[in-house]
Amino acid sequence: MGGYQILLVEDDLQIGQLLKGILAAKGYNVRWSQDGADISGHVSKVDLVIMDVMLPLEDGYQLSKKIKQVSHQIPIIFLTARSDIESKLKGLEIGEDYLAKPFDPRELLVRMEKLLHHAYGEVLIIQHLKISCDRQQLFNEDGLEIFLTPTERKIFFYLYENRDCILTKEHFFEYIWPLEDRNPSILNVHMKKLRTKIRDENGQIIQTIYGEGYRLNSRIRT
Structure with missing residues (x-):
């Protein structure tokens, strides 16, 4: 806790x-x-x-x-x-x-x-992140909230709900941008910004599975 x-x-x-x-x-x-x-x-x-x-x-x-x-x-x-x-x-x-x-x-x-x-409610700790699932909030190791845009929040908690499973780009497009023109780079741009905010530039927490999609790792070996 x-x-x-x-x-x-x-x-x-x-x-x-x-x-x-x-x-x-x-x-x-x-x-x-x-x-x-x-x-x-x-x-x-x-x-x-x-x-x-x-x-x-x-x-x-x-x-x-x-x-x-x-x-x-x-x-x-x-x-x-x-x-x-x-x-x-x-x-x-x-x-x-x-x-x-x-x-x-x-x-x-x-x-x-x-x-x-x-x-x-339920709280998950992944490395330095504290994830409050019920409130859909993220906090760093000092207990300070990491502020996300609505789209970044949807991406992160979509990954969280499907943690340890691979989500394809098509999954994200259907979930977040179902009725919009799908710019192939839009997900990459949001993912890069999200990783920067949660200090995961090396992609350990949100891992890129090349040729398939992304996966949120709830158990990380250090």
């Missing part, structure tokens, strides 16, 4: 360093804030938030409300020493999950994976 951008808001230095190390080892990209003061600058760049409740400035509940005003999709997991039922109910009302301290990091990882899958 690596490749996602995680925002960790935790003022305890020891817990923050521990969690950041564990999450990074699992392939997550972690932004760590000790007080949440700069949270507005992170919201558009993260996939999930791990939020302490008791913080030096605003509490985690107030910060989470600000996040939800920007995006309802971003899952929030509260981490807190408060284990009373009222605190849990409040946390679950605002966020998606609530984990009382002390906790086993393995439990946190499982909860994260479930929330990420629920929020973003």
Whole structure:
């Protein structure tokens, strides 16, 4: 489940360093804030938030409300020493999950994976690419979206839907340009631009099968 951008808001230095190390080892990209003061600058760049409740400035509940005003999709997991039922109910009302301290990091990882899958659906990792299938989006190794034109998106996800199979030029013409004049070079032009954007100039991910067509390789030997 690596490749996602995680925002960790935790003022305890020891817990923050521990969690950041564990999450990074699992392939997550972690932004760590000790007080949440700069949270507005992170919201558009993260996939999930791990939020302490008791913080030096605003509490985690107030910060989470600000996040939800920007995006309802971003899952929030509260981490807190408060284990009373009222605190849990409040946390679950605002966020998606609530984990009382002390906790086993393995439990946190499982909860994260479930929330990420629920929020973003099936995700495939191919080399440096993270492919969000349900949202039809591509992200690089830093978690930043790779912006595609509508035609490039149709080409890539047509290949993805038929991954590890060869698609001929005729397949692409029928799928993307069925009623238009078919310039023989139009597919080559779009494919070159697409490969440049996904940093696949050598054609390992989208492979040219000479004399036949193209294939998206989901398993690549390095």
